[in-house]
Amino acid sequence: MARTGRRPGQTQTREGILAAARNQFAARGYGGATIRGIAAEAGVNPALVHHFFGSKDQVFVAALNLPFNPAVLVETILDGPRERIGERIVRLFLGLWHEPETRAPFLALLRSVASSPEVAHQMRTFLVTAVLAKVSTALDVPLLRLTAAASQMMGLAMVRHVLAAEPMASASDDEVVELIGPVIQHYIDG
């Protein structure tokens, strides 16, 4: 299966798989779509989808142009002392808003989730499966508590960056970490 050189048609195949993936995720959501179904719609062998992208969550990230890699996100969250995980998570997300390359797509994603039931349908299982369930298993924290932590982070993004309500919109990263970090830590410590 390993393809090293560039073959003519390889880019079209990749784009064809991504187009099929967007259709399948839109129709079935992250939970319902399968590599097999995406391959069938693209008219390729499922092994080729794995070859180009790896796992289903990587296909999802590529098809939806997501501004983060969930595997890297989970690794960053878990890498460090557990008693500072709240602070680490808040800093990680605040950082996403400082870089224009992640800020714009992150804002677009938040807006689409809120305004489009189709995007919400695509995202709902992905967020849980590719990020929260992995952190839940690694830290032995109930998934409900992690969805609560995720809700605080999503609400923070809404109030600070979408609604831009003061004084939260202009608070420094350190102030926000001091305020929200202990809450995320509380959700994780129980």
Added chain:
Amino acid sequence: MARTGRRPGQTQTREGILAAARNQFAARGYGGATIRGIAAEAGVNPALVHHFFGSKDQVFVAALNLPFNPAVLVETILDGPRERIGERIVRLFLGLWHEPETRAPFLALLRSVASSPEVAHQMRTFLVTAVLAKVSTALDVPLLRLTAAASQMMGLAMVRHVLAAEPMASASDDEVVELIGPVIQHYIDG
């Protein structure tokens, strides 16, 4: 100024004021719009706007068809023991999602805030001025902490009702109160 009987043209005047208010709030936001400016655009005396609606926040609620009265909201939040305010706020908001008359417009509002910078512009000062600043003064809690509490409530609505991510979407009200109530209490107690 007190008008008791129904006069022909009174409904049109009221509708004219609301249309002018929607324009003014859209153009200037809640903070920038004034009763005087709304009256000027509607071609009526400012006293008539006060007569029909009362304060600027009541004009705002009527013009945007908001699913809650901020004065009643603040009263309900403050009415009861302070050590149970976190629980009270979470129960109050969970209740909004049980009634179809408030659920649908609340969902629409959340979606519009996220997807439309214009609606966000209109809402940002309103939320702070008509709700959070009043609670802040009454309880002597810094406004930043109340925007943090508001961010948790907004994120909860997003994850539970818009994204509908499990297990948060199907958790019982009691489970959610037990999980989120202490966090809201923490933001208020400091």
